[in-house]
Amino acid sequence: MSWVWRFETEDGGAAAPSGSSLSDSSLSESFPTQSDAETWLGENWRELLAAGVQQVVLQEAGHKVYGPMSLRPVD
Template structure:
């Protein structure tokens, strides 16, 4: 996870939400930086983003995602299969 958010600003405690992108075996996928280096100010923002970009994630080899608030796992893995 990058120390910077999608706008290039340094991520802060105000943006603790992030997704771990996983392959079919549960390993971390290192997709394109525009898909992996994301942090969000709220759970709703994180969920909206994954709802919009799940086809791009799947094309990059992501099979599932797990949501984190800072270091706390909130839920997942959640499959990206239709």
């Protein structure tokens, strides 16, 4: 199975991170486990938010696992 993040704008449209120091390959990376995917997001969410991603959806083999989950900190 492969686990991937879908990056979205606030209204649920597809977001393409721009101005990010994350490489294109890491943005399209698939992960072997849910834990690996969640660890990657935990390490990179600030960078994604700064690059224009507002929320993410975790998918496994093309099926939604959970989300959308906002990347903005709770006030």
